[in-house]
Amino acid sequence: MERLECLVKKLKKNEHHITIIIALILTGLILLLSNASAIDVFVNPVHSPNGAVLLIVDGMGSSYIYPEFVPYDLDGNELGKANLSNIISISESGTRVLDVRAPQPSTTPGHSVLTTGYSKANEDTVGEMITIFDVVRKHDYICMAVMQKGDFEEMRAEQDAILFDASHSIREPLIALDYKLSCPNDVVELMQEWQNNSLLEEKEGVERYIAYNEWAIGASDAIASFMCENHPDQKFLLTVNVGAVDLAGHYFGSEQYLYVIEGLDRDIYGLYKTCSESNLIFIIKADHGMAFDRTEIGREVGGHASEKYAKTLETQRVPLIINGPNIRKDIISGIYGQEDVAPTLLSGLDIMEVLPCSDGDIIPVKEYANLRVIVGSPTEVVVLQKGDVSVASASGDYITFFGLVPYNYTILVSSHEEHINLRSDQIVELHISRADHRMIIATMMISVVMVVGLLAIWKIMRE
């Protein structure tokens, strides 16, 4: 007790000195931290979207909708193709990736690959906090979903709110709603209204299948429009699965399968228009395709997961059509994988993060590319084009250059040169041993001031 009183007396006596020393230490800390913080440099203006709608058309193979492909059944007979207008015009105003392969052509693994960017993902992987939902949430997004298939428990747990068909039945759908407090109240109320699915009333046969999809598209359009109107500053990711194309393929054969795709094509335009008018990315995707086999009695049966179907191109090749304020108009050839979709979507949102388990690559669909340079200590980083023309520069140890024209660049750090071919967003980590001298001297001086300050306080307290 006596020692404590004595210490308080000493501190009071040296109050003036201690104040100065503490101020110096704090200044040193602020200087050190300011050098170590993230720096954003906008080389050109970027048009980052406010969010995204990811539409997964269950079982829609690109063989049946892309003009470049011809679908065949398992015996090699040529099959028909869907007669489309909206999906074609939507693809013409954005980027269409020609050949994207589903590594696991089945619904649950397909959705797991799509949302983790990992080609071997399953539902357990989705439960491991490594999905695109976990990443965007760190960037203040909310995640919502309308799903008729692919809505397994781990997928539902990733959403702030999800409308899903708990019965997985077009005959008797049972639309359920799971939500968390993180989803705005008025959005929950809107979703509750959409639990009532009146579109199916008096619809039978394949028309009922088309109406089933129409409900999911309508609910998604209503949610996206409502968010943009009533929560314009809240970024969001809306995942949609329409289930009837897949089911029509399984139960009715290829003609009705194509008929349901054509119905979806008619109903899809409103959702696309909402996205394009509201600065949102809109992606048309599928979890897997569909192959057809003719039985002995001449009836066609569709499938995708079992071995004889899974090995076909009709099952493996899935569409990827992406539109957005920062997305190019292009057709991209070359073979890509389903695991590339999640990294590509993050890039479209200008979120410079790597999905923890992803083995996918960013497909260059964006009009520009961002470059993050991470160096061991605060240093001047210069980005050069054509060998010696400086495009941008900044000092720091974690710098992101936004809006670079896709091109070959040289990153200059001290005397070290790193050559990169920047076609899509890239993160470059450099461990430069000889950092900028001025920075080293400044850091050393700040450290000396701090050490002297701490020694002075220690001395006062010991006296």
Ligand SMILES: [Zn+2]
């Ligand atoms: Zn599926």
